[in-house]
Amino acid sequence: MKRFTSVNDVNNLSALVQEAIQLKKNPYQHKHLGQNKVLGLIFMNPSLRTRLSTQRAAMNLGMNVIVMDINKDGWKLETREGVIMDGDAAEHVKDAVAVMGQYCDIIGVRAFPLLQNKEEDYAENVINQFIKYAGVPIISLESTTLHPLQSFADLLTITEYKKTAKPKVVLTWAPHPKALPQAVPNSFAEWMSAADVDFVITHPEGYELDKKYTWNAKIEYDQNKAFEGAEFIYAKNWSSYHHYGQILSKDRHWTVSAEKMKLTDNAYFMHCLPVRRNVVVNDEVIDSPNSIVIPLAGNRLWAAQTVLKKILEG
Amino acid sequence: MKRFTSVNDVNNLSALVQEAIQLKKNPYQHKHLGQNKVLGLIFMNPSLRTRLSTQRAAMNLGMNVIVMDINKDGWKLETREGVIMDGDAAEHVKDAVAVMGQYCDIIGVRAFPLLQNKEEDYAENVINQFIKYAGVPIISLESTTLHPLQSFADLLTITEYKKTAKPKVVLTWAPHPKALPQAVPNSFAEWMSAADVDFVITHPEGYELDKKYTWNAKIEYDQNKAFEGAEFIYAKNWSSYHHYGQILSKDRHWTVSAEKMKLTDNAYFMHCLPVRRNVVVNDEVIDSPNSIVIPLAGNRLWAAQTVLKKILEG
Amino acid sequence: MKRFTSVNDVNNLSALVQEAIQLKKNPYQHKHLGQNKVLGLIFMNPSLRTRLSTQRAAMNLGMNVIVMDINKDGWKLETREGVIMDGDAAEHVKDAVAVMGQYCDIIGVRAFPLLQNKEEDYAENVINQFIKYAGVPIISLESTTLHPLQSFADLLTITEYKKTAKPKVVLTWAPHPKALPQAVPNSFAEWMSAADVDFVITHPEGYELDKKYTWNAKIEYDQNKAFEGAEFIYAKNWSSYHHYGQILSKDRHWTVSAEKMKLTDNAYFMHCLPVRRNVVVNDEVIDSPNSIVIPLAGNRLWAAQTVLKKILEG
Numbered sequence: 001m002k003r004f005t006s007v008n009d010v011n012n013l014s015a016l017v018q019e020a021i022q023l024k025k026n027p028y029q030h031k032h033l034g035q036n037k038v039l040g041l042i043f044m045n046p047s048l049r050t051r052l053s054t055q056r057a058a059m060n061l062g063m064n065v066i067v068m069d070i071n072k073d074g075w076k077l078e079t080r081e082g083v084i085m086d087g088d089a090a091e092h093v094k095d096a097v098a099v100m101g102q103y104c105d106i107i108g109v110r111a112f113p114l115l116q117n118k119e120e121d122y123a124e125n126v127i128n129q130f131i132k133y134a135g136v137p138i139i140s141l142e143s144t145t146l147h148p149l150q151s152f153a154d155l156l157t158i159t160e161y162k163k164t165a166k167p168k169v170v171l172t173w174a175p176h177p178k179a180l181p182q183a184v185p186n187s188f189a190e191w192m193s194a195a196d197v198d199f200v201i202t203h204p205e206g207y208e209l210d211k212k213y214t215w216n217a218k219i220e221y222d223q224n225k226a227f228e229g230a231e232f233i234y235a236k237n238w239s240s241y242h243h244y245g246q247i248l249s250k251d252r253h254w255t256v257s258a259e260k261m262k263l264t265d266n267a268y269f270m271h272c273l274p275v276r277r278n279v280v281v282n283d284e285v286i287d288s289p290n291s292i293v294i295p296l297a298g299n300r301l302w303a304a305q306t307v308l309k310k311i312l313e314g
Numbered sequence: 315m316k317r318f319t320s321v322n323d324v325n326n327l328s329a330l331v332q333e334a335i336q337l338k339k340n341p342y343q344h345k346h347l348g349q350n351k352v353l354g355l356i357f358m359n360p361s362l363r364t365r366l367s368t369q370r371a372a373m374n375l376g377m378n379v380i381v382m383d384i385n386k387d388g389w390k391l392e393t394r395e396g397v398i399m400d401g402d403a404a405e406h407v408k409d410a411v412a413v414m415g416q417y418c419d420i421i422g423v424r425a426f427p428l429l430q431n432k433e434e435d436y437a438e439n440v441i442n443q444f445i446k447y448a449g450v451p452i453i454s455l456e457s458t459t460l461h462p463l464q465s466f467a468d469l470l471t472i473t474e475y476k477k478t479a480k481p482k483v484v485l486t487w488a489p490h491p492k493a494l495p496q497a498v499p500n501s502f503a504e505w506m507s508a509a510d511v512d513f514v515i516t517h518p519e520g521y522e523l524d525k526k527y528t529w530n531a532k533i534e535y536d537q538n539k540a541f542e543g544a545e546f547i548y549a550k551n552w553s554s555y556h557h558y559g560q561i562l563s564k565d566r567h568w569t570v571s572a573e574k575m576k577l578t579d580n581a582y583f584m585h586c587l588p589v590r591r592n593v594v595v596n597d598e599v600i601d602s603p604n605s606i607v608i609p610l611a612g613n614r615l616w617a618a619q620t621v622l623k624k625i626l627e628g
Numbered sequence: 629m630k631r632f633t634s635v636n637d638v639n640n641l642s643a644l645v646q647e648a649i650q651l652k653k654n655p656y657q658h659k660h661l662g663q664n665k666v667l668g669l670i671f672m673n674p675s676l677r678t679r680l681s682t683q684r685a686a687m688n689l690g691m692n693v694i695v696m697d698i699n700k701d702g703w704k705l706e707t708r709e710g711v712i713m714d715g716d717a718a719e720h721v722k723d724a725v726a727v728m729g730q731y732c733d734i735i736g737v738r739a740f741p742l743l744q745n746k747e748e749d750y751a752e753n754v755i756n757q758f759i760k761y762a763g764v765p766i767i768s769l770e771s772t773t774l775h776p777l778q779s780f781a782d783l784l785t786i787t788e789y790k791k792t793a794k795p796k797v798v799l800t801w802a803p804h805p806k807a808l809p810q811a812v813p814n815s816f817a818e819w820m821s822a823a824d825v826d827f828v829i830t831h832p833e834g835y836e837l838d839k840k841y842t843w844n845a846k847i848e849y850d851q852n853k854a855f856e857g858a859e860f861i862y863a864k865n866w867s868s869y870h871h872y873g874q875i876l877s878k879d880r881h882w883t884v885s886a887e888k889m890k891l892t893d894n895a896y897f898m899h900c901l902p903v904r905r906n907v908v909v910n911d912e913v914i915d916s917p918n919s920i921v922i923p924l925a926g927n928r929l930w931a932a933q934t935v936l937k938k939i940l941e942g
Contacts, residue, residue: 028350036656038684048388048410052380052417056352059378064687066680069387073697074676075902084906086805091902095914095921096676099901102926103680177400273413274389274405278398286409293409298416342664362702362724366694366731370666373692383701491714587727588703588719592712600723607723612730 001310005127005140006148007190013155014196020156020299020306027060027305033312034063040104041067041141044126045112049273049300050141050149054108057304061312066104070096079125093126094133101134106311110141113181115245121145122210137311145210147183150272151191152303157296158197158232161268166196167231168265172223173203174280175250176237182209184272185238189213202226206248209241223254227263234270235281256281261290268292315624319441319454320462321504327469328510334470334613334620341374341619347626348377354418355381355455358440359426363587363614364455364463368422371618375626380418384410393439407440408447415448420625424455427495429559435459436524451625459524461497464586465505466617471610472511472546475582480510481545482579486537487517488594489564490551496523498586499552503527516540520562523555537568541577548584549595570595575604582606629938633755633768634776635818641783642824648784648927648934655688655933661940662691668732669695669769672754673740677901677928678769678777682736685932689940694732698724707753721754722761729762734939738769741809743873749773750838765939773838775811778900779819780931785924786825786860789896794824795859796893800851801831802908803878804865810837812900813866817841830854834876837869851882855891862898863909884909889918896920 003009010016023030039058043051051067058065068074077096078089085092100107109130113121121144130138140148158169171188185201186209192199193216200218201209208219220226227233235256240246255278261267269281269291277283286293317323324330337344353372357365365381372379382388391410392403399406414421423444427435435458444452454462472483485502499515500523506513507530514532515523522533534540541547549570554560569592575581583595583605591597600607631637638644651658667686671679679695686693696702705724706717713720728735737758741749749772758766768776786797799816813829814837820827821844828846829837836847848854855861863884868874883906889895897909897919905911914921 036688038687040680043387046388048382048384048405049413051382051387052354052414055380056378056417059352060350066683068676068679070676072386072700073671073679074674078905082906082911085904086907090904091676092905095901095903095905098922099677099925100680102922103684103929273409275409276399276404277392277406277409278396279400283396294412294416297413301417357701360702362696362698362719363727365696365701366668366728369694370692370731373666374664386700587723589723590713590718591706591720591723592710593714597710608726608730611727615731 001307003131003138004148004307004311005138005143006146007151007194013194016152016306017156017159020302021160023306023309024302030309031062033309034058034061037105037312038064038066038103039308040100040107041065042100042107042109043067043069043141044071045110047110047141049297050110053300054141054304056301057308060305061308063308079129093129097130097133098135101136104136106137106139106308107134108139108141111143113144115179115181115239118244139307139311142183144181145183146187146190148187149300149303149307150184151187152307153296153299154188154234154270155191155195156299156303157270157292161292163231166198168198168200168229169232169234170226170230171201171234171236172226172254172256173207174235174237174254174256175252176276176280177250179239179245179247180237182238182241184236185209186213188234189217193217200226204249204251204254206240206243207238224260224263227260230264230267232270233261233264233267236272237280255279256285258282258284258288261285266290270296273297315621317445317452318462318621318625319452319457320460321465321508327508330466330620331470331473334616335474337620337623338616344623345376347623348372348375351419351626352378352380352417353622354414354421355379356414356421356423357381357383357455358385359424361424361455363611364424367614368455368618370615371622374619375622377622393443407443411444411447412449415450418450420451420453420622421448422453422455425457427458429493429495429553432558453621453625456497458495459497460501460504462501463614463617463621464498465501466621467610467613468502468548468584469505469509470613470617471584471606475606477545480512482512482514482543483546483548484540484544485515485548485550486540486568486570487521488549488551488568488570489566490590490594491564493553493559493561494551496552496555498550499523500527502548503531507531514540518563518565518568520554520557521552538574538577541574544578544581546584547575547578547581550586551594569593570599572596572598575599580604584610587611629935631759631766632776632935632939633766633771634774635779635822641822644780644934645784645787648930651934651937652930658937659690661937662686662689665733665940666692666694666731667936668728668735669693670728670735670737671695671697671769672699673738675738675769677925678738681928682769682932684929685936688933689936691936707757721757725758725761726763729764732764734765734767734936735762736767736769739771741772743807743809743867746872767935767939770811772809773811774815774818776815777928777931777935778812779815780935781924781927782816782862782898783819783823784927784931785898785920789920791859794826796826796828796857797860797862798854798858799829799862799864800854800882800884801835802863802865802882802884803880804904804908805878807867807873807875808865810866810869812864813837814841816862817845821845828854832877832879832882834868834871835866852888852891855888858892858895860898861889861892861895864900865908883907884913886910886912886916889913894918898924901925
């Protein structure tokens with residue numbers, strides 16, 4: 001593997017999931033791979049799961065890790081080309097990235113969207129400059145449009161918990177007080193479309209995602225209908241893609257409740273976390289035995305370790 | 315050892331101190347214990363000694379360490395139960411903690427009190443949620459009411475420096491411009507009460523600590539009288555427990571001076587640091603040969619390493 | 629080597645450069661040297677290259693690393709002697725440093741000048757207190773007046789790229805929107821004066837550096853004339869030393885352009901980074917094949933590793 005920024009960087013998806021399952025059973029058998037190798041983790045935004053799980057994954061492989069919160073620890077970065085840099089930014093991202101590549105064998109980067117200009121965000125300017133200038137393999141720790149380490153953990157978890165060969169998996173929009181990126185739902189759609197599942201997305205009108213990612217999904221505007229027969233409910237808020245970055249609804253009828261879960265086929269409840277309790281999902285659901293949010297978060301480690309292993313192997 | 319949050323988590327106090335003394339002589343002999351183990355250090359407040367000494371302790375044992383300043387690097391945490399999370403907090407502490415437990419083998423956490431509500435602070439809500447939800451052993455890096463790693467280093471230092479079998483140890487309040495927690499004096503009292511010392515606390519009236527910790531101490535309101543015959547003077551400011559979080563006095567007569575030290579039996583001077591020079595203690599005392607504040611800080615390493623070793627051993 | 633804060637800490641400069649060249653060919657052969665050793669990196673200011681390259685250097689030598697942004701992670705430090713500490717600062721730098729020395733085998737520290745008082749800045753108060761109180765070897769990660777790890781990398785790069793035995797090396801001032809320290813040009817002058825090069829400094833009048841560092845340099849106020857026959861152009865902005873900390877000029881005629889580079893002997897372009905593109909240097913120059921800013925940044929790793937190795941060897 002040369003990089004990991006999308007499901008399209010994966011040659012054989014089911015083989016990748018099987019490799020994660022094997023790794024989980026025997027986490028320390030590949031420590032030679034990481035010897036004398038350094039992973040740099042560059043954060044432009046907050047992170048808990050990604051920060052901790054990716055560090056642990058690298059440590060399990062014998063790598064050293066350097067973590068940097070670039071906006072706090074380093075210099076404000078310019079991202080535009082050809083500009084006269086007499087403003088706030090002290091360094092151009094392409095210089096910073098080329099320098100990082102001198103010290104790190106693999107670089108992970110997190111860069112959230114500003115949700116103000118769809119074209120700019122969907123151009124993936126930051127991660128593309130990392131790919132172009134670092135000279136070493138790049139891993140997305142959540143880009144402006146995708147979060148592949150999360151989606152890999154999602155698919156791994158569904159593979160472990162599924163009760164039927166081709167389970168019904170429902171991605172449901174849920175309310176939230178703030179405007180959130182589309183990266184997690186885009187990415188989930190991208191991965192579910194490549195996997196062997198019956199994939200349904202449900203959301204209020206106006207919350208349609210980019211068809212580039214949802215081409216293989218059934219869209220169902222009636223949440224109750226969508227939940228029928230579901231084996232997995234994956235809840236997530238996102239802001240509107242078409243009315244870019246806007247909050248069109250905070251309707252609490254979309255909150256995942258115990259009553260709604262009764263419509264499913266005794267479905268497992270999933271969420272990528274962090275989650276707003278009693279807004280996105282009620283305590284009664286996330287604290288129920290059908291909630292697998294913590295093992296799902298645990299699988300972030302094995303997803304990251306599998307990706308790092310594949311990259312270390314070349 | 316299953317956790318380390320109080321002297322009550324210690325089975326045999328004098329054996330623990332002896333183990334630290336042995337470890338100090340041969341610091342790297344237990345590196346196999348930490349192999350493939352990760353310590354997570356979660357800070358909600360500033361830290362110098364605890365941050366550095368606990369990292370070094372883990373490294374000496376062959377562990378990997380992940381440090382996280384949760385409020386800066388992660389998401390703002392909700393700590394109340396059952397609340398509708400539509401405010402600032404993006405994640406509930408119980409979800410964050412359960413996730414951390416997926417990636418770390420031991421977790422240390424620092425959470426200072428707000429000093430506004432005694433009942434809330436003394437309920438130890440944060441560290442108790444770590445104990446309840448992490449699923450792995452928890453080490454206090456200073457909680458709202460106790461600082462056991464400091465107290466262990468205090469006792470280790472007294473054991474090393476004492477000239478008599480049962481030395482007189484005096485904890486003296488000292489002035490300070492800001493309202494400080496009671497964690498260090500509570501914890502010192504808890505540990506001294508469990509140790510074989512003649513323990514005296516001196517402070518202005520109104521600064522009485524929670525009797526839960528000082529049950530075995532003699533309280534002496536006359537600082538001069540308290541200092542007579544002392545072998546160790548341990549200075550520390552704290553805000554009032556009874557008039558909770560208030561500063562009742564900034565009286566510089568309580569500052570530890572060379573003149574006051576003359577009343578003692580050539581006592582050693584101790585303080586946990588950081589210390590306000592010429593407010594808590596005069597330069598002439600802290601810079602004198604009788605000051606053992608730096609070796610005391612050095613013993614933080616051996617206290618932390620002994621605790622980690624005991625937990626790794628199960 | 630006992631410390632690394634200036635070229636004066638180096639016994640044999642050309643031998644040091646040769647050692648770096650050898651290390652670069654075989655980076656992992658000295659991992660035994662760092663076993664059970666901990667490097668503490670203390671930052672009072674932002675850092676990208678120094679932060680990452682010094683961590684990597686220590687890892688290549690088998691050391692563990694602890695990084696601390698002291699003003700964010702720890703306590704505000706007092707630096708004056710004998711003061712009554714009842715203000716903002718919670719800890720005296722001499723206590724903090726003595727404590728760090730208890731946990732670290734080598735300490736690196738970065739402390740920028742405030743550029744308000746020349747005597748205070750040039751007294752090097754912070755790094756001198758580290759040297760005095762830490763009890764372990766100190767490495768400058770850029771002090772108020774010098775940046776020796778950068779200068780070592782500069783000299784290493786010139787040694788690798790030079791086409792003549794004694795190349796003409798030109799340090800040119802360039803415009804910048806903010807007042808910057810003199811540490812990089814001071815240090816570059818100090819190292820070039822100790823090396824076997826034909827060294828010229830060019831800058832507008834009023835930007836003369838401290839003669840202590842430039843005693844062996846030719847000063848040329850005409851930038852075009854200075855560039856003639858140059859084999860290396862090293863661009864850098866600094867604020868005035870004589871009109872201390874002031875910006876006397878923002879004249880864009882001093883920006884390094886392709887036209888100016890034509891005056892040279894096909895010179896290599898160098899800058900320590902971060903660099904303001906199209907203010908200090910035009911894109912056409914820094915993106916040209918003659919730009920060696922990225923390999924120069926890469927050499928920061930080998931400079932740091934050579935220094936750490938020499939200190940570990942004693």
